[in-house]
Amino acid sequence: MLRIAVLGCGRIGRMHIANIAAHPRSKLAVVYDTHTPTAQAVAEEFATTAARSADEIFADSGVDAVLIATATDTHADLIEAAVAAGKPVLCEKPIDLSLARVNACAKKIAGTNVPIQIGFNRRFDPGHKAARDAVVAGEIGKLHQVMITSRDPGMPDRNYIEAAGGIFRDMVIHDFDLARFMLGEEPVEVFAIGGRLIDPDLMDELNDHDTTMIIMRTASGRQCQINTSRASNYGYDQRIELLGSAGMIQSQNRKPNAVRKFGAQTVESATPYLEFFIERYREAFDAEIDAFIDTVENNQPVQSSFEDGHRALILAEAAIKSVAEGRFINIKEVN
Amino acid sequence: MLRIAVLGCGRIGRMHIANIAAHPRSKLAVVYDTHTPTAQAVAEEFATTAARSADEIFADSGVDAVLIATATDTHADLIEAAVAAGKPVLCEKPIDLSLARVNACAKKIAGTNVPIQIGFNRRFDPGHKAARDAVVAGEIGKLHQVMITSRDPGMPDRNYIEAAGGIFRDMVIHDFDLARFMLGEEPVEVFAIGGRLIDPDLMDELNDHDTTMIIMRTASGRQCQINTSRASNYGYDQRIELLGSAGMIQSQNRKPNAVRKFGAQTVESATPYLEFFIERYREAFDAEIDAFIDTVENNQPVQSSFEDGHRALILAEAAIKSVAEGRFINIKEVN
């Protein structure tokens, strides 16, 4: 039983807390939040204790590992502290909104053997993983193209957007990671466009985008295409398509049940998709914890590493530069 | 070019006339209808002539074959006349509503080598046929069960129903034929129930049914299940399912296009099914003509024979008897 402390008791932190508490191979050791009443309420609900500080957790010998789900601008500091304390880390994405800060963090922790896993949950989705496994097993021959569709079910609120660092660093970063995972090679060139189609006024004011399209290419010539939207009115849409020389594989959307309805206007209508990420990627979040435990307890390789977090951010930076300049950006230009 | 005369210019007759006229291997020779103005109008539309009588057609050396699409109670007489005249026949189902009359007709034409094909169009549907072909090719091992779903899109009008001979002889007879085709063996026992759920008053008055379920079994033990409805509000529903020891095959519904719609209430909604039989079984009606031409011109075996029409009617009679007596009826009891 891995004793895991959770730092950050917001929406995603609470989800991890519940998952860790229910997981047969982990135990919720202690929780922490900068807002003490929140931490105490969560601690009570899950029959554990609330730490008074992050440092208290890093010093606690009853804590085997930490999960970081705090505000983004604290991630790098906490990763460094955890590494210093020798506590394995599972940290929510992104590592930081600043590539300079991520580079500095990378330098600081260079050479550590403390495991650091970044929370790119989608890699662990049974469907997405089965698709990737099939490619690795050679089922579609040589991989030629990767297509990713990624649409959130609605615009986040203004506060969230203001702090999020822009759609590429906040939302599309998941798709950049998934693209790297599916391509099996590093994209070296990035082209992107950003649109203000859903809430033009807000996007103008915040200099952000709500709708994007991206093309990437690896050194060997594999191609990748991403399209994203902040507000798909028919629900959370998460699809991957992999085209190879000998076949094609899709990982399609998950539905809450397998009901189909037939009426005078439409037939074969399905129940709307599972939303939002907590429901859609439920198995993925569990498998992510599982993989983390395997890394810490059984020396399995980290499946979604600090360097993966670093690389995804580089792609986001390249996309942002491409939007500004209307060019295919080589990732060397941003790193 | 097979020169085909068409007797009967009603809905189904007109459809055959158009098909024959457009078919690259057939030529519309002449048309006939008891209602002369109808025949003349159709003749004009398709640039042919209208015969003054059926006899004129049977005597016409410019007619290679006849298609009978007249009122049901004339079918047997016209088949006999065609056989006497040596004209190959493609006759709409059913041969007659009376099993005695069919038996008498069979006796009269016994030994003829004039080809007689009965219009069981569904056998010729590309999907249904591909399903049957896969069974014959051994793709699902030994066949165990056949499931047929057959729902018309709406109640016919009262006049039609009054003349139709009851749902088993009129509508379900198609499914009895399809069951025999799919089973590859003769059903020897029949159980059926009939319901009055759609229009109970009319069904009571006419002593008919609008909703049925049937179970049949062959001598070797293969099982078959049919469900039918006169009025499926979501459209014409025509499905077949074949279960074998090594797999399962479905022939599902056809749709007019491959569009899927996604909205706030439902996702993956398809365009309603093709209806009615003229649209749904368009390729089947063409393939039926094709098969007829192959039989007449190339001595290919009849694919849907007089005996097939006879056997389907026996199953209908057994079903009617089963509804009355609540028993598994052996087909010997009705023949």
Add this chain to the structure above:
Amino acid sequence: MLRIAVLGCGRIGRMHIANIAAHPRSKLAVVYDTHTPTAQAVAEEFATTAARSADEIFADSGVDAVLIATATDTHADLIEAAVAAGKPVLCEKPIDLSLARVNACAKKIAGTNVPIQIGFNRRFDPGHKAARDAVVAGEIGKLHQVMITSRDPGMPDRNYIEAAGGIFRDMVIHDFDLARFMLGEEPVEVFAIGGRLIDPDLMDELNDHDTTMIIMRTASGRQCQINTSRASNYGYDQRIELLGSAGMIQSQNRKPNAVRKFGAQTVESATPYLEFFIERYREAFDAEIDAFIDTVENNQPVQSSFEDGHRALILAEAAIKSVAEGRFINIKEVN
């Protein structure tokens, strides 16, 4: 937290034990099995204790309720004992293979207010339940027909079959219950056929069947059709179809993921279905426990009652009689 004791540590008992242990609203109180080493091993695995007898459990004030997953021939005795001890019961189906024994049990416990829930898990499946809810909500108008497809992925071993009481009492009983649940009315007439198509020698020897078809009718005329097979080589197949005057609803199969593969031979191929019942009905088994807790703790009505277990067995008896006599059997004839 409802403290539940589990009697019976076989396959299904173990599954319930794991579910109860992980459920946020229940606690595994104690376990029992006639084979003591099994009970002890399970107790150790789930960090609880093993009782030395069933009586010890019924006398235990630390036990709020019991789940009975023992051999079928002990169910009725244990239900009676639980009722006598005032312990709410969740008992696996069937109550007993003998209708006389079930009737006697019913008589003995008549008037009790101790809740008794029978383990008809399929009622709790999210898809099946959503389908039924839609009917109740009037989405398809008046219900006319219910179609149930139910195929197990492989023949059970000989020992299981010998003790199971025949396919109707063992396997089809689930479908009889589901039919009652979906029809919303009591079937009053039953017709059934049984085939020996998968393992004819074994079925002959044991006087059992491996393949069945059933038709049932309610007093108001609603129709129901079931087809079952012990060995579907493509996996566990569980489908329901509901036809009404204003639409149709299907609850289709669940798949482990939403991957589709495309190759030179086939396209849009899905991953094989979840099997067997423990995986396919995982959410249903959880929801079953949930409903039981709601009944015990919140006085919610039992959703799958002793009487439901009784009625399903009556339908099985009617089906067996129908197979023997080739008749539509009125349920009064067997009760």
Add this chain to the structure above:
Amino acid sequence: MLRIAVLGCGRIGRMHIANIAAHPRSKLAVVYDTHTPTAQAVAEEFATTAARSADEIFADSGVDAVLIATATDTHADLIEAAVAAGKPVLCEKPIDLSLARVNACAKKIAGTNVPIQIGFNRRFDPGHKAARDAVVAGEIGKLHQVMITSRDPGMPDRNYIEAAGGIFRDMVIHDFDLARFMLGEEPVEVFAIGGRLIDPDLMDELNDHDTTMIIMRTASGRQCQINTSRASNYGYDQRIELLGSAGMIQSQNRKPNAVRKFGAQTVESATPYLEFFIERYREAFDAEIDAFIDTVENNQPVQSSFEDGHRALILAEAAIKSVAEGRFINIKEVN
């Protein structure tokens, strides 16, 4: 009956000849091919005559309209000749591989009221058209993104590729036209990449590409994404997806039948897609002829005009420039 002459008796010409001959509203007037024996054989097969020259056709008062299906480099000349002769034209795409030649042709025919339709058949596909119609009807609110997947089932032979003008002018030009049709606005910026993944040696030698990805944007900010492959081993793949503020629509692939197969390895497997374009777009080619007849006989507007052919070529030129320069190309730069 519109009397149509067909110039060019190659694969696509023959298809049009058969369609025109079978169409209820058209008559095949005469055929022509530079290879006289081919023209004569086709004329014989379709019971018509072969002209000795194109000029003979333009001078023929028995010809109401012409369909041009000759080699690409003759299209512009023949369009000009047809316009001079006052014969309405249905010309296969592309108008010419040279934008300069198309511009010159446009200048020469400027102001003519002779109808000129370009053979962008996909606009007439029932599924694609229904998708576009739904957008026009407001079913998905404001259109935000268009996604087009377009994969041919195999590499054309070397001779074809050498004459085709490159993948963008030859194959992707269909997708550029479809993108314009679906967007309802003119794309003003184009980014494209081209890959040599299927047959790198041949592509290197011919300086062509076999795999592409494209992003386009309209003046109002609508986004479009295309991915193409010359060789999809699972068949001809033709899909469109339209995302709007109030929903999403897909026009998916057509299959030859609605059969699904279930076995031990895969379930729900469909029959491979219809291929190639002649089968997949059969209804579209018919509807294209229909629209042409409506234009000539009933003064309906041309649905796929010379200017559409012109615009699609401009997009192809912009894509080619983008591949060379790695930039978002404004279409003004190439026109």
